[in-house]
Amino acid sequence: xxxxxxxxxxxxxxxxxxxxxxxxxxxxxxxxxxxxxxxxxxxxxxxxxxxxxxxxxxxxxxxxxxxxxxxxxxxxxxxxxxxxxxxxxxxxxxxxxxxxxxxxxxxxxxxxxxxxxxxxxxxxxxxxxxxxxxxxxxxxxxxxxxxxxxxxxxxxxxxxxxxxxxxxxxxxxxxxxxxxxxxxxxxxxxxxxxxxxxxxxxxxxxxxxxxxxxxxxxxxxxxxxxxxxxxxxxxxxxxxxxxxxxxxxxx
Amino acid sequence: xxxxxxxxxxxxxxxxxxxxxxxxxxxxxxxxxxxxxxxxxxxxxxxxxxxxxxxxxxxxxxxxxxxxxxxxxxxxxxxxxxxxxxxxxxxxxxxxxxxxxxxxxxxxxxxxxxxxxxxxxxxxxxxxxxxxxxxxxxxxxxxxxxxxxxxxxxxxxxxxxxxxxxxxxxxxxxxxxxxxxxxxxxxxxxxxxxxxxxxxxxxxxxxxxxxxxxxxxxxxxxxxxxxxxxxxxxxxxxxxxxxxxxxxxxx
Numbered sequence: 419x420x421x422x423x424x425x426x427x428x429x430x431x432x433x434x435x436x437x438x439x440x441x442x443x444x445x446x447x448x449x450x451x452x453x454x455x456x457x458x459x460x461x462x463x464x465x466x467x468x469x470x471x472x473x474x475x476x477x478x479x480x481x482x483x484x485x486x487x488x489x490x491x492x493x494x495x496x497x498x499x500x501x502x503x504x505x506x507x508x509x510x511x512x513x514x515x516x517x518x519x520x521x522x523x524x525x526x527x528x529x530x531x532x533x534x535x536x537x538x539x540x541x542x543x544x545x546x547x548x549x550x551x552x553x554x555x556x557x558x559x560x561x562x563x564x565x566x567x568x569x570x571x572x573x574x575x576x577x578x579x580x581x582x583x584x585x586x587x588x589x590x591x592x593x594x595x596x597x598x599x600x601x602x603x604x605x606x607x608x609x610x611x612x613x614x615x616x617x618x619x620x621x622x623x624x625x626x627x628x629x630x631x632x633x634x635x636x637x638x639x640x641x642x643x644x645x646x647x648x649x650x651x652x653x654x655x656x657x658x659x660x661x662x663x664x665x666x667x668x669x
Numbered sequence: 670x671x672x673x674x675x676x677x678x679x680x681x682x683x684x685x686x687x688x689x690x691x692x693x694x695x696x697x698x699x700x701x702x703x704x705x706x707x708x709x710x711x712x713x714x715x716x717x718x719x720x721x722x723x724x725x726x727x728x729x730x731x732x733x734x735x736x737x738x739x740x741x742x743x744x745x746x747x748x749x750x751x752x753x754x755x756x757x758x759x760x761x762x763x764x765x766x767x768x769x770x771x772x773x774x775x776x777x778x779x780x781x782x783x784x785x786x787x788x789x790x791x792x793x794x795x796x797x798x799x800x801x802x803x804x805x806x807x808x809x810x811x812x813x814x815x816x817x818x819x820x821x822x823x824x825x826x827x828x829x830x831x832x833x834x835x836x837x838x839x840x841x842x843x844x845x846x847x848x849x850x851x852x853x854x855x856x857x858x859x860x861x862x863x864x865x866x867x868x869x870x871x872x873x874x875x876x877x878x879x880x881x882x883x884x885x886x887x888x889x890x891x892x893x894x895x896x897x898x899x900x901x902x903x904x905x906x907x908x909x910x911x912x913x914x915x916x917x918x919x920x
Contacts, residue, residue, distance in 0.1 A: 538802055546839070547837040551789055551814050555813055563802050564814045586798040586799065587799055
């Protein structure tokens, strides 16, 4: 592979939306005291609305709507299911911003830090740019640049997203590796001419819905985590230096 | 001012195109041995073609062309003036990439590093995205995100560029501060509703064309360099820490 840039899916691949919502949910504003919420189930239900909502945008049923807008609409629809219909409007706005504060998987930053020494590393997310900036700034994700759905006004898996990122990077698609924990994203990236790396995040959807590793050969690379991806791509462990970056191996 | 994000002009404001071309010019490939070049004059002439070329795109005389394309067309036009018409085609391609390797002004990285601790810091450049990625990666410019002309398919001072960046950041224009060494860029940003900070780079065009400081009050802020901008905006000196970032004051 003659790869120059890596573009990453973000939700589920870089950040752990389910774990974060499970941890942070109980501290959300406007929660009625009397209601006990299963936050893992709540996260799953909220996330389950995501693909159908984007599909409505992709097929033109809804006009262009960013992920804050979709998350809000889904939230309004699911709150009654959890006895939370009394959560006031202003608090619902805050709940939507929970998706701007998701924690990365523990291996994400060490892996990206290594990969960045050798490759351009960028997001290629269905989240919008403001959300990507918020995630990256809060967690310290070391991106070289951010590609987000609102730059294209399209959602993955539309081919324009993958091809558009290649055009803006000034690279032929085959010099770009799409990294994701989701088969459909990688299949679409591959159809658009990009190389593909599957990162296995078995617990993205929780212990009751463990995702399987795809069969060998379905994608260019299949790895367990970002450091393994860095190993595969020859990105050496970062050396301790005056810049103060700590080698993942010495942490 | 209730500023949340700073967007920066790049050529002349963050990086020193003239100084870099003067230093790097003699090492460019394909130079005829017999020709002695005044590299400062060459840089000035190349840069002088920039505004008229963009104007042709802005007014629709030329179709959308990124800065590599414009730099190449200007280069082809000016080489004979310097006795360099024999520089071969393949070398000319390399010359254009000199604009991807410009050095930052010495205060740029220390200032940005401080500003980034408190604000979103982004480019808002007429260079294209691939060029911004190359500049940032080579020099270690610590941007949170990159806005570049090809994301808008428009050049500054078109208002769509300033307003587009605000929309993608999810911020009202008045919460964004445009930072530039050029009056016309800031005047257009101000008209689009952004706040404005002029950074005085008196030597951008060389010692024979020293630029003047604008009168007090023309822009929201007028500063000498990026650390002074950080002082004005309350971005404290970065403390030495485990992250190894060195305080500008202790350098």
